[in-house]
Amino acid sequence: MEGLVIKNTGSWYIVRTEEGRDYACKVKGTFRLRDIRSTNPVAVGDRVYFETDKEETGLISDIADRKNYIIRRSSNLSKASQIIAANLDLFVPVVTVRHPETSPVFIDRLLVTAEAYGIPAVLVFNKIDLYDPFDLEYLEGLETLYHSIGYGTLRTSSVTGEGVDELRALLSGKVTLFSGNSGVGKSTLVNAMEGEEVARTNDISSYHKKGMHTTTFSEMYAMKNGGYIVDTPGVKGFGVVDMKKDEISHYFPEIFRESKGCRFANCQHINEPGCAVKEAVESHVISESRYNSYLSIRDDESESKYR
Ligand SMILES: Nc1nc2c(ncn2[C@@H]2O[C@H](COP(=O)(O)OP(=O)(O)O)[C@@H](O)[C@H]2O)c(=O)[nH]1
Ligand SMILES: [Mg+2]
Numbered sequence: 001m002e003g004l005v006i007k008n009t010g011s012w013y014i015v016r017t018e019e020g021r022d023y024a025c026k027v028k029g030t031f032r033l034r035d036i037r038s039t040n041p042v043a044v045g046d047r048v049y050f051e052t053d054k055e056e057t058g059l060i061s062d063i064a065d066r067k068n069y070i071i072r073r074s075s076n077l078s079k080a081s082q083i084i085a086a087n088l089d090l091f092v093p094v095v096t097v098r099h100p101e102t103s104p105v106f107i108d109r110l111l112v113t114a115e116a117y118g119i120p121a122v123l124v125f126n127k128i129d130l131y132d133p134f135d136l137e138y139l140e141g142l143e144t145l146y147h148s149i150g151y152g153t154l155r156t157s158s159v160t161g162e163g164v165d166e167l168r169a170l171l172s173g174k175v176t177l178f179s180g181n182s183g184v185g186k187s188t189l190v191n192a193m194e195g196e197e198v199a200r201t202n203d204i205s206s207y208h209k210k211g212m213h214t215t216t217f218s219e220m221y222a223m224k225n226g227g228y229i230v231d232t233p234g235v236k237g238f239g240v241v242d243m244k245k246d247e248i249s250h251y252f253p254e255i256f257r258e259s260k261g262c263r264f265a266n267c268q269h270i271n272e273p274g275c276a277v278k279e280a281v282e283s284h285v286i287s288e289s290r291y292n293s294y295l296s297i298r299d300d301e302s303e304s305k306y307r
């Protein structure tokens with residue numbers, strides 16, 4: 001049998017078949033993942049083959065080739081990584097200008113991740129019902145900046161419903177990863193799009209469990225009009241495993257574009273002579289904020305700040 005992994009409970013994978021039947025599956029003992037050291041060989045979004053002799057349970061025997069997958073380092077101690085999701089069509093950083101403020105470097109960190117995996121990204125600015133005139137002015141600046149680089153953006157509010165229909169239409173028929181700081185309203189947005197509570201939110205009662213995540217494993221929500229949303233639990237950010245320091249500039253499209261004018265082919269755009277990127281920052285062709293994110297992500301790549 002064949003199906004799509006829609007949930008990982010830690011001990012079981014929930015696999016949904018084409019007909020919409022769910023099977024709780026385990027991974028066959030002999031099965032080995034070939035290409036990656038991972039704490040979870042199977043991830044949500046994986047298309048798997050499984051054997052079943054019972055009504056509702058099965059054994060996964062193979063995974064179809066993935067078109068992409070997103071990983072997170074499991075801990076500082078181990079080099080193993082956790083696959084968050086596979087076969088994504090769209091990456092949606094959900095960010096907020098306020099309550100809480102998402103830092104520009106974190107926004108860029110998420111976009112760099114999308115670029116590194118080659119997944120199209122659309123930035124969602126959420127909770128816009130809470131923004132005062134100053135926040136809205138700041139937001140306009142951000143929108144202009146990200147549009148100029150080539151990213152689409154959307155304003156949303158689960159309270160007023162603004163942007164919710166547009167977002168639902170954008171996601172229709174796709175497997176989309178929602179990512180962003182905890183508390184920005186990802187789960188509430190999923191519920192707003194679906195018109196019912198499908199994703200658990202961080203409401204008042206769960207604030208008692210300080211530091212604990214509502215869920216530990218990734219889960220995909222099947223949307224009514226087709227498509228799935230992966231709502232990553234408590235993901236503060238994830239390192240792009242194996243992203244080399246001198247590759248980071250490739251994931252800032254505007255920096256990459258300007259870097260072709262640098263005197264040295266291996267220019268890192270720090271303080272080399274004839275650096276076209278630094279010139280572009282000085283003439284405001286590249287934003288200072290983006291350039292600072294570039295430097296910051298470069299510095300952090302060997303550290304653990306974002307994990
Ligand atoms: N004012 C306002 N509050 C929101 C909005 N979306 C979510 N919230 C609140 O923000 C908190 C965190 O939401 P949640 O969906 O759990 O965030 P998540 O951690 O990103 O999944 C909850 O108290 C929500 O009620 C919004 O659009 N406007
Ligand atoms: Mg949530």
Ligand SMILES: [Zn+2]
Nearest residue numbers: 262267269275
């Ligand atoms: Zn340069």
